[in-house]
Amino acid sequence: MNSKNTFRTTTELINFLGIGRPTFYRRAKKLGIETNKHLYSDEEIKLLSQKSTVKKDFKSNTHGEIHNNDSVSIIQAQLRNSSRTIEQQTKQLYAKDKQISELHNLLDQQQKLTLDLQSRLDNKNQELLDLKETPKKGFWRRLFG
Known part of the structure; x- marks a missing residue:
């Protein structure tokens, strides 16, 4: 019913x-x-x-049905997977460290170029100011000083 x-x-x-x-x-x-x-x-x-x-079935499998050899082989497989993962991550870290080093070099070069450009710009600005400040001399004064 x-x-x-x-x-x-x-x-x-x-x-x-x-x-x-x-x-x-x-x-x-x-x-x-x-x-x-x-x-x-x-x-x-x-x-x-x-x-x-689901949890009960999992617990019963882990406690009763899985034999020692099976659990050892499962753990060994997990260790192999973990080792592969660690190896891959180590390679990735090495590649990232190399990229970071290259970026630092590029930044250093960029800063040097910017500094050089700024000093050239300052020199040209000073030359312009010097040209503006010098009084204009007449024709005869320029000739005979």
């Missing part, structure tokens, strides 16, 4: 089930149960109140 249970609010249903709000929404989404209705079947309530079996 599939009877229907009525709840006025979602909070009332959550309190009835004895679970938290995030857990309720996560389970409802996983089971495909609408959360905005007020009428739930006994089967839906039973499913919502059940704890997840």
Whole structure:
């Protein structure tokens, strides 16, 4: 017999089930149960109140079904993967260090060029100021000094 249970609010249903709000929404989404209705079947309530079996299955596998040789081979495979990852990351770090060094050299060159350009500009500006400051001499004065 599939009877229907009525709840006025979602909070009332959550309190009835004895679970938290995030857990309720996560389970409802996983089971495909609408959360905005007020009428739930006994089967839906039973499913919502059940704890997840995924973690239990994983725990039972790790404690009972996996033999020592299997766990050793799994750990060895994980170590090999970790070693490969570390090796790849070491190569990446070396490449990045090389790039950073090249960037520092380029920045140093750019700063030297900017400094040289600024000093040339200052010299030209000084020459211009000197030319502006010298009084104009007449023709005869320039000739006979």
